[in-house]
Amino acid sequence: xxxxKRKRNSIHGFLINLLEEKGPIPKKFKKNISQYRxxxxxxxxSLGILSFISRIESKFNIKLNEKDTNSDEFRYIKGxxxxxxxxxx
Amino acid sequence: MQKSKNIFQQIIVNSRKxxxxxxxxxxxxxxxxxxxxxxxxxxxxxxxxIGVRKGDKIGLVLHNSLEFIYIILxxxxxxxxxxxxxxxxxxxxIIKNFLSxxxxxxxxxxxxxxxxxxxxxxxxxxxxxxxxxxxxxNNYKYFDDLLKKGKxxxxxxxxxxxxxxxxxxxxxxxxxxxPKPIIFTQKTKLLRSLSVKKLYNLSHKDTVIASTxxxxxxxxxxMFLPLVIGGTLVLLKSFTEKIWAEKVKKxxxxxxxxxxxxxxxxxxxxxxxxxxxxxLKTAISTSAKLxxxxxxxxxxxxxxxxxxxxxxxxxxxxxxxxxxxxxKKTKSVGKACPGISIKIIDDxxxxxxxxxxxEIACKTPLVFSGYLNKKKMTKSSxxxxxxxxxxxxxxxxxxxxxxxxxxxxxxVVGGINVYAEDVEEIIKKFPQIKDxxxxxxxxxxxxxxxxxxxxWKKGKKRNVNKLKQYCFKNLADFQQPLAYKFIEKFPKNILxxxxxxxxxxxxxxxxxxGKIASLMRRQ
Numbered sequence: 001x002x003x004x005k006r007k008r009n010s011i012h013g014f015l016i017n018l019l020e021e022k023g024p025i026p027k028k029f030k031k032n033i034s035q036y037r038x039x040x041x042x043x044x045x046s047l048g049i050l051s052f053i054s055r056i057e058s059k060f061n062i063k064l065n066e067k068d069t070n071s072d073e074f075r076y077i078k079g080x081x082x083x084x085x086x087x088x089x
Numbered sequence: 090m091q092k093s094k095n096i097f098q099q100i101i102v103n104s105r106k107x108x109x110x111x112x113x114x115x116x117x118x119x120x121x122x123x124x125x126x127x128x129x130x131x132x133x134x135x136x137x138x139i140g141v142r143k144g145d146k147i148g149l150v151l152h153n154s155l156e157f158i159y160i161i162l163x164x165x166x167x168x169x170x171x172x173x174x175x176x177x178x179x180x181x182x183i184i185k186n187f188l189s190x191x192x193x194x195x196x197x198x199x200x201x202x203x204x205x206x207x208x209x210x211x212x213x214x215x216x217x218x219x220x221x222x223x224x225x226x227n228n229y230k231y232f233d234d235l236l237k238k239g240k241x242x243x244x245x246x247x248x249x250x251x252x253x254x255x256x257x258x259x260x261x262x263x264x265x266x267x268p269k270p271i272i273f274t275q276k277t278k279l280l281r282s283l284s285v286k287k288l289y290n291l292s293h294k295d296t297v298i299a300s301t302x303x304x305x306x307x308x309x310x311x312m313f314l315p316l317v318i319g320g321t322l323v324l325l326k327s328f329t330e331k332i333w334a335e336k337v338k339k340x341x342x343x344x345x346x347x348x349x350x351x352x353x354x355x356x357x358x359x360x361x362x363x364x365x366x367x368x369l370k371t372a373i374s375t376s377a378k379l380x381x382x383x384x385x386x387x388x389x390x391x392x393x394x395x396x397x398x399x400x401x402x403x404x405x406x407x408x409x410x411x412x413x414x415x416x417k418k419t420k421s422v423g424k425a426c427p428g429i430s431i432k433i434i435d436d437x438x439x440x441x442x443x444x445x446x447x448e449i450a451c452k453t454p455l456v457f458s459g460y461l462n463k464k465k466m467t468k469s470s471x472x473x474x475x476x477x478x479x480x481x482x483x484x485x486x487x488x489x490x491x492x493x494x495x496x497x498x499x500x501v502v503g504g505i506n507v508y509a510e511d512v513e514e515i516i517k518k519f520p521q522i523k524d525x526x527x528x529x530x531x532x533x534x535x536x537x538x539x540x541x542x543x544x545w546k547k548g549k550k551r552n553v554n555k556l557k558q559y560c561f562k563n564l565a566d567f568q569q570p571l572a573y574k575f576i577e578k579f580p581k582n583i584l585x586x587x588x589x590x591x592x593x594x595x596x597x598x599x600x601x602x603g604k605i606a607s608l609m610r611r612q
Contacts, residue, residue, distance in 0.1 A: 018228055021176075021200040023152040023326060026116060045327040046534060047503055047566040048177065054561045 001055075007088075011060070011081050018055055019043055034078035056080075062087035095251045095275050097133075097166035098319045098357075100126055107293065107319050114323045114340055115155050122319075125162070133163035135235035139217065141194060143251070144169030146258065148187040149304075150197040153326050153532055156222050156232060157303045157379065158312060160196055161257075164391045168251040172258040173272070173304035177566040180204035183574050184211070186260050186268050189462075190461055196232065199224040208388040220591065252276040258461055259306060259402055261506060270461035281405045282314040282456050288409065288426060289371050291344060293319030296368075298342045300328040300351060300506055306402045307375060311346055316468055334362040341368040347378040348504025350536035356383050357533075363390040373398055375406075376504040378492065384419045387412050392442045397422055399490060402506075404476050405455035408433065420490035422482075430475075431452040431490060433483055438472040441483070446493045449482045450475035453568050498589065500529030500537050505567045508591075512570070515563050516541055519556055526579055527570065528593045540596045541570035544578065551575070572596070 016033070019025055023046055029036040038044055044052050053064055062084065064074075073079025094102065103112070104126035113120040120128075141147065147164060149171050151157045164171045172190055174183055176198055184205050187195060195202070199221045199231050207215060240566065261269040281558045297320060299311035317321040323340050325332060328351055336342065347355075352374045355362050363369075375398040386399075387395050399422035400406040408422025408431070425431045432440050432448040452474045455590055459467035460571040470477055473553040479497040482490055498509035509527040518523040532538035541560075545551050553573060560569060580591035 019198070021153070021198075023176075023198070028117070042325075042327040042332050045329075045566075047505075047569070050569060050571070051177070051561045051566055052560060055125045058561075060556055070304075 008081060008085065011084050012077070014059060015056075015077055015080060018052065022048060022052075034081075035076055037076045039075045056084065060084055060088050093250075093252070095165060096256075096279060096317065097129065097162055100129065101320045103316070109311075110319070112316060113155065114336075115153075115157060115323065116326065118155065120155065125159075125316075129159055129162040129166060130162075132159050132236055133166040136163055136169070136194075137167060139194075139230065140234075141167055141169050142252065143353055146172055146255075148172050148174065148192040148195040148197070149515045150176055150178075150183060150195070150201045151222060151303075152176055152198060152535065153299075153303050153308075153324055154222075155324075159236075161303075161309075161312075162316075165251065165256065170256050170405050171256055171274075172260055174260060174467040175302065175304055175565050175567065176201055176547045179563055179565070180206065180563075188266055190260070190270050190414060194220065194428075196216045196220040197220060198222050202229065204342050211446040220271050222265065251408055253471055255458065255461070257309065259304075261402060261508075269463070269466070271459050272458040274458055275458060277405075277455060278309065278313055279317060279377075281310050281404060282317055282500075282505070284406070284426065284428075284455060286318055289344065291318060291320065295343045296323060297319040297324065297344045298323040298332055298333070298336060298340075298341055299327040300345070301348060302327075304503065306405075307346060307348070307504070310405075330362065331360070334358075334360065337362075337369055342366075342368045343368055345369065345371070346375060347375045347573045348536065349379050349397075350377070350532075350534060352395075353380060353383060354534060356386075359562060363393060369394060371396065374387070375400065377501050378422070379412075379421070384412055399423065399492065401478050401480070403457045403470070404451050404453050405479070406455065407449075407451050409479075409491075418487070418489045421485065421491045423490065424488050425451075425483070429455075431474055431484065431488075433474060434475075434477070442487055443484050446481055446483045446490060448496060449478045449480045449490070449492075451478065451549060452476075481510050488584055491603075498527075500527070500539055502529070502536045502537055502539060507568050512539065512541070512564060512568050515518045515568075516543070516560065518563075519559050521546055521551060522556075523547075524579070526587050526589065528589050530582065530596050532592060535571075539569065540572045540574055540592075541574060542579070542592050542596070544576060558574040 019038055057064055068083050073083050086089060104122040107122045108122055109117045109121045111454050112122045112125045130594045134585050147169055149160060161171050172192060174186060202219060202221050202350045220227045221229045225231045254274060255272050256275045257273040260268040284307060297311055297315040300359060301308040303312060322335050323342055344434035371394050373396040381398055397410040397412055399408040400404050407429055408423040408428055410421060412419060430452040432450045434440055434450050435447050451473055456476060479495060481494045481496060482489055482492045498511060512527045513525050516522060522543055523546045526542045528540050530540055545585060574596055579587040582588045
């Protein structure tokens, strides 16, 4: 259980850092950051989305397919963590 | 407005005149003219305290933000020059660019600053001259502290005539080869803003939205324009058609300049935004041609006046076309703006007749001051007082300008100029690659998308995924190829050079940003 939690925290931390690179996460979302919809808030733009995906794939050695990236889960942090966890097992 | 005032002096005038009127809206924050004056005065005093002086160059790596505006205005007050760069450029490229123009200070988003490897030599060079924005970093100055600690000693700069000083240095080509730093003075930036004011009859009552990255000339003009005329600026962190439309509606925006791919994406949206945005009086498209499909349907949105521009960073806006009225000329990019003269010339600088394609050259009062420390390059880019744009086109009998291609290998991705050679040079360094040619193909979402056409070395194992990862690591977001095409040899023209046209024709069919579109559209 502890191991799972640690892994989740590490994915969470990585994603927050990745988003932070693209600019500050608005304060109003910081309280409930796992629900932050980074695409809808234009935190990542059209030019940055592919490198965002690539960085995740590279970090966790996974492949995100179209089904993953077109899903609603992909658009917020908690959902994205779920996708990554399912891939790394 | 008195023409002799520099940009910050104009902000002071407006803070006295308009006091608590909103000058800037960014996300949920509204900044009044009074508050803007005070913040910028404090910041410029702090920057002065840490050693920033008239003529110093400050490297700036920030996303669209209030901090960006405060810094650029504080530099105007002190007489320093700002060299802005995109935050997604690799750290090594950023530092190489700044060193090449002898940047004295660097103000940067914290994650970027952390990635820059300052070896001992540079550590000494930039000691106490690195300022982190967004978070504290050990041994670096913290931007928020500069805002708090500034003393209001405004006397030192206000009386200096800073209009003709180097003010903004635009590092257009910046990846591999030596950058081509374009110098703008405050006077040029002011003249460009005032020319827009005059052309579209704008006033302090107007609200202007800026939706492209502030490191680019277009967004800078949209930033300065409302602030110098006493209007209101709405600054977007980044663009999506939904957010743009929401902000236009919410803040009753009256004026907007967008890159053509942005206008097209607003137009294509199922939400029919252009019919609903009642406040928007003027929308201008620039950076690439709008589609005929959009132009044909323009009368569906009678409330808004649509214009199309042609221009370049070095010379600002050259032509203007009123799409609603000049309907017989919509294949052109319009006629020269007042005070600007266009010539079409051949390789020997002889003028060409009407209807004959040649290089577009322009004479304009909005011209840049030259390329920094590159007198030869500056001189060779002019013929008499005419700047040679590198774009090809012709004039018709009524003096309307038509574009017919580019001499330079520039690809305009989402309104950002990408030099093909910059991308090629990086890709060619990938060990398994023998040669690479980068081309731009038409793309619905981005205007143009980059395709890397590659020849592998014989006998080497091809690892496309590794190549992609390498590109993500070594190129900025706007330089990324959206497709890779692998061939045995490049088609050549009769001079034996690689025929980019033939390569382009071979790559035309795909809608490359389709994957991006499906990711972004569900907003």
